[in-house]
Amino acid sequence: xxxxxxxxxxxxxxxxxxxxILLDVLRREGYKGAKxxxxxxxxxxxxxxxxxxxxxxxxxxxxxxxxxxxxxxxGVGSVSKLHPIQDAYxxxxxxxxxxxxxxxxxxxxxxxxxxxxxTEEEIKRCLDGNxxxxxxxxxxxxxxxxxxxxxxxxx
Numbered sequence: 001x002x003x004x005x006x007x008x009x010x011x012x013x014x015x016x017x018x019x020x021i022l023l024d025v026l027r028r029e030g031y032k033g034a035k036x037x038x039x040x041x042x043x044x045x046x047x048x049x050x051x052x053x054x055x056x057x058x059x060x061x062x063x064x065x066x067x068x069x070x071x072x073x074x075g076v077g078s079v080s081k082l083h084p085i086q087d088a089y090x091x092x093x094x095x096x097x098x099x100x101x102x103x104x105x106x107x108x109x110x111x112x113x114x115x116x117x118x119t120e121e122e123i124k125r126c127l128d129g130n131x132x133x134x135x136x137x138x139x140x141x142x143x144x145x146x147x148x149x150x151x152x153x154x155x
Contacts (some may be wrong), residue, residue, distance in 0.1 A: 003066045007031065008075025016062045019055050022048070023057040026072060033073030033102040037131070044130030047103030052114075054107045054129065073102035074111060085109055088093035089140075093110050096134035103130045117148055 004013045007029070016025045023046045028088050034057050037045030048057045049071035077083030078104040082090070085108050095101050104127060111118055111126040118126070122142045132140065 001065070003062055005062075005066060006068065007070045008072060009069075014062070017119060018063055019059075020062050022055075022060040022062050022070075022109050025056060025062045026070075031074055032070045035099060035102070037099075042131065043100070044103040044107065045100055046117055047130065049106050049110055052110060054103075054110050056129070071104060072108070072125070076105060083109075084150055085112070085143075085147045088150060089143040092143035092146050094135065094139040094143035096132075100130055100132045100134075103139060104132070108147060111125050112151060113149055116121055116152055118144070120145075121154075 001016060001018055003016060010031065014025055014029060023034055023036060026048070031047050034048050035045040036058065037043035039058050041059045044056065045057055047054050050053070050060070050065055051069050062117055077086050083105070085105050089095050089101065089105060107130055108124050111122065115122055120141065123141050126151040127137070127140065127144070
């Protein structure tokens with residue numbers, strides 16, 4: 001079947017089987033930032049934003065996102081100009097192997113878009129669906145706080 005997707009602000013027609021998951025379609029189309037982790041929606045490695053909300057693309061059928069806005073990590077900053085959240089993650093030392101980082105950054109973006117000055121509890125809730133095997137989450141939480149401060153101009 002043909003689907004008219006909107007990926008990172010651009011129309012992106014794709015062909016996919018009716019029961020195909022969004023993660024597989026995105027990766028086939030060259031969006032490699034969303035990664036396969038658990039395949040059950042627990043780890044967050046496959047996180048994308050759909051209409052601004054974090055979604056596990058490993059559980060999302062491609063047919064259910066037609067006409068909605070899909071944002072992958074490739075649509076947030078670039079290699080030559082990182083998004084301020086990505087800069088905060090680097091500056092806070094919150095990136096180790098990097099496997100979980102795209103999902104963490106997208107979850108952070110969704111949080112800060114709806115709550116520019118989140119509490120630590122809100123940050124923990126926001127990151128709850130993203131599993132990191134390398135860190136103790138302290139630096140990741142610090143990165144979200146830093147991104148919020150920078151966004152609010154309080155450095």
